[in-house]
Amino acid sequence: MFENLSQRLQQTVKTLKGQARLSEDNIKEALRDVRMALLEADVALPVVKQIIAEIKDKAIGAEVNTKLSPGQAFIKIVHAELTEVMGQANDGLALSAQPPAVILMAGLQGSGKTTSTAKLAKRLIEREHKKVAVVSADVYRPAAIEQLATVASQVGADFIPSSADEKPLDIAQRALAYAKQKTLDVLIIDTAGRLHIDAEMMAEIQAIHSAVDPVETLFVVDAMTGQDAANTAKAFHDALALTGVILTKIDGDARGGAALSIRHITGKPIKFLGIGEKTDALEAFHPERIASRILGMGDVLSLVEDIQHQVDQDKAEKLAKKMQSGQKFTLVDYKDQLEQMQGMDIAKLMEKIPGMSEIPQQVRDQQLNSKQIGRMVAIINAMTPEERLTPELIKSSRKKRIAAGSGIDIPEVNRMLKQFKEMQKQMANFNSGKMGKMLKMANKMQGKVPGLMNKLK
Structure with missing residues (x-):
């Protein structure tokens, strides 16, 4: 994860060894390297400009004490800026509402919504001891309903059946009534995806959103699409009140552009990372920890x-x-x-x-x-x-x-x-x-x- 960006940034720090202090001259090349590393990682240009400007402003003239080398001082500043642009702290799910708390999953086709629904259900069941039900409102792809039924049984979630001859809005309303009747804690609704954003798709999910009043509306997006992931998330947020993002296939993303761009472009936090195909491969997104991993400093708490x-x-x-x-x-x-x-x-x-x-x-x-x-x-x-x-x-x-x-x-x-x-x-x-x-x-x-x-x- 983030291998290319991590290697480039670590190499940049090595160039500052032996300097007495950080100055405009000796960080000029380092800043150029950081800029190129971020651009190659497919980070959105406005985000790159913000990071570089902040690093330059804080690094020039910074004193290097006996405990920190110039390289260490520079990496501390870079770490702080990466953390800032990704959102400072983990933004958890707002599940304190009157149960059942409804979570609405949105995203394009192939982004990993269905598997993310199961992963999230498993996490809530095992780590927060919630009674969770899942339902598929994707009537356009019958295989999606079957897939959710399979993964729901694997993670121990209550699966609410649906069929292709039902209307998505009816499915969502029926599922909510079922969750209330069974006094469940959480209901996760997996909505239909499309190959691209269109008016029909948005109208459908807006109707579901209005009917079930979710506490969380999570946009599921493929990290490997780079800054396009951030742009797609923004388009969804403009039409639908998103509360957060699940970034999937992060284990296959050597660049990291999506993780560094989404918060800045959408104003919405990344809440989870999909880090593999297994049902337990969902990790809470902690900006400070991710920044540490990008800079080769490890992530002791997550470990x-x-x-x-x-x-x-x-x-x-x-x-x-x-x-x-x-x-x-x-x-x-x-x-x-x-x-x-x-x-x-x-x-x-x-x-x-x-x-x-x-x-x-x-x-x-x-x-x-x-x-x-x-x-x-x-x-x-x-x-x-x-x-x-x-x-x-x-x-x-x-x-x-x-x-x-x-x-x-x-x-x-x-x-x-x-x-x-x-x-x-x-x-x-x-x-x-x-x-x-x-x-x-x-x-x-x-x-x-x-x-x-x-x-x-």
Whole structure:
């Protein structure tokens, strides 16, 4: 995500190393590089002009203290401007209205409205414990109704049936009556898309909007269309009172123009990012965190949140209690940890680790990926129950048997055992209470990370 822009901006900062202070002369080239990076990222020209003007105004003459190099001072200013243009803070959903709170999904055909509807439903069900129903008012594409029925069942949302012979307005009104009758918390209405904006489409969605009075009207748009995404969002907002934007297919957007342009052009916040095809691939949009990721500084808070939601909390608690009681960390425990990692999107988690963007993609892929984790699990599966509990028993002859049983060579078996021993040493810290202190510190850090990041920038 934002790879091209990120690489260009990080390179720009390196050119300022060794300078005593930021001056008009030494930032002239840096500003030119930033301008070119933003234009190549397909950021709208008015946005580029605003960012460059603000950076120049704040950077010239800025003193560089002993703790910040000119490069760090410059990147701090750039970070602040990127954050400002994207909207400062996350703008959450306004769901405090009398239930059912209605969310109306709008957008062009192919933008990802239906999958975004399911992703949003899943997020509200799992993270906010809401009772959610979804309905399709897209009578022009019967496959859309079937698709929503399928994904709704996958995420545990209540699916309200509709058919192609109904009028979209009737569907929306019937769905709202159903949601009230069932005392549901949220109703998400997936409306029809078109290949382009037209009067008929706008009239239809305006009628639905008036009838159901949504608390949120979200425009779903493909990030890969660049600044066209911002222009399309503005056209929709001119005809319909949007409350926010969901930017989809962001994982395929190496430029980032849409994310940096939409707020400035429409005046409406990006509320969520679609970061993949899975139903859990929807992420709240935090301008400051995205700015940090663009500048290669990582995104610690989002990383913590992702891990919290992807790790089995019950299993984690049981393992913590086991370690605190002085029991040994075994290959059974290690296998369980590996299997949980298999269910995670490792690549997306690694994107959020500070400094990870500077490591070549090929190296990252070799070091940690689902295939490699699967091979480690296969090695443990080839062991006997006794070996998993007492790995000290695994000598030369047993390694040969395990390698043959897993279809993996002996050197890789040795590497896995070595990694396990390192993990076992770390887990042994529970006995001395060090791990408990580390966990407490991590919890405290979650609230302090923004401040720390500001000092480091």
